[in-house]
Amino acid sequence: MNAQELELIDTARGLVASGKGLLAMDESNSTCNEEFAELGIAQTMDVRRAWRELIITTPRLAEYISGVILYDETIRQESREGPSFLNVLADTGITPGIKVDLGAKTQAGHPGEKVTEGLDGLRGRLQAYFQMGARFAKWRAVITIGNGLPSQGCIEANAHALARYAALCQEVGLVPIVEPEILMTGEHGIEECGKVTEQVLHAVFNQLYEQRVLLEAMILKPGMVLPGLACPKQETADQVADTTVHCLLRVVPAAVAGVAFLSGGQTGEQASARLNAMAVRFNAYGSPLPWVLTFSFARAIQRPALAIWNGDDTNKAKAQQALLHRARCNWAALRGDYDIAMEGNG
Template structure:
């Protein structure tokens, strides 16, 4: 038997090397190199992503909540402020755009993707469509839009986008058994298929498994669910042949549910996030840009900084991709004034980005209570 195994060793080794080959074999060497370069630029230390991809209705609701009229022109000049605020390029490696914004122009007539590129900021796009509730899962959902994705990706590339982001939202509800195994598998398969299509069309895919802050679950339950979800995601990506070096992650910050009655320090929350990444996050992927998910800037920055302080020799760049944490304070400047206060908003925005950039380097020092979870703590911003 030993002699037989020895004689067949070359065949066994050859078969094994074929079986464990990396993804992206359908891509040309030039395309793989471009995808990898963009993914690495997105993972520039100390820089993150501005998530300004809210659809017209979502951003319009935020405008109207502070007394600003929602219109395409209002949305255009608001996004222009986010792209041109003096110094924002020092803290941003990229900006995620709604398809509407992708085709809009600055006051000078320059398409926003070209404006961003001129400032060293990579333009990306949100390609997923509407959310759909999976029957028989007690409320679990999936995103729609895969069938038309390849055609739309071609259009987005032609418009100047270099990366994309697909969000798959999940909710932890222990009493309902959510997220169900079916929902986890369906969403992670969708993310993998989306990533494969994006890369085939020349876009770096950001995969976003977004587990909501809502619920009463403990931090320990959150760790277990996040590991399960992300493990399913990376297996699906590898099974689909996704080029891992040319993709990035946008995860939720691993937190206890907002209704959890147990207390946790910001250090414990930071360690929980590193625990999840060390268990399952592929070394091949260059970075993770955490979403804020309804957390205040103070909490999100404290938790991101805590992660970076304890990540040790973990190889990934851990940064931010925040929407509400950065934008809601800006909109509060306009409350009751009936219009966008663009100059004030731009100055505050850069100050916020400076905090985010320091958190991405593990240099942000939080105040007592910021980033912790406990009874009596000031409520987080609504999701």
């Protein structure tokens, strides 16, 4: 391996092997504004900057978070006192990353399905982000279950885009986070979700192999295998843990640096409990998993803090306490030490 490949592997391992997780704060401006609107918060660039500054300046955040995923607007912003957000993160030892896809768009010829765009001009954008100081990137694909979906055409189109993105990342020195998200909307059961997850991950890793992506220098960001939100049967945390990990064992190569779960539509408490069940059940087997398990949550960490802050900086300290609490709960879950009793001590 050359020096750049070794550095990429070190970065990937550092992001997942520290016993910490990743914080996704890469919402697009439109998505961030929608969340603000739900709470009656003003939807302006300055308010978005204030919210993001609240997150990255949370005291002790680096004890539980190894890296943060930023958005294009965010990576260019400065704190109120002057230092750039990137400098603030560097001072705390948190590695900055960047979302680089341009969103999921309707896929031609595939009603009800989407394909993620953003490959055009991506090489230049990745080079610019690396020069700014980003050391990893993220690309999200979305897969819908229901009414005969997903189609193989949708799966293959998204898998191909994810692999081309990942190869371009590694070419410029960025660790790619590969995120094929199976949406939780719908009435499907956990078995159907497991079947689709396995099908999607097979396609993704086939394409990663074809595009010569170095697996040791990438991170997979899947959803947990879960029933749809409208499914009448909702499995226990232990059942989710078993189904999820056994699915991953069938399709994720051992060379992959780590698996960082997204939270999807889970509450913070649900995500922590299910992550904890994986740690407890699979560590107890006495045979370590081939890759590190961790988290890469967004709303499951941010949402309680956002509701407390509500656009008012007089609530900043309490909001930061709530954010740190959720990060600490997930950190504990990675060790099998999370308990619902922790929720009374936020």
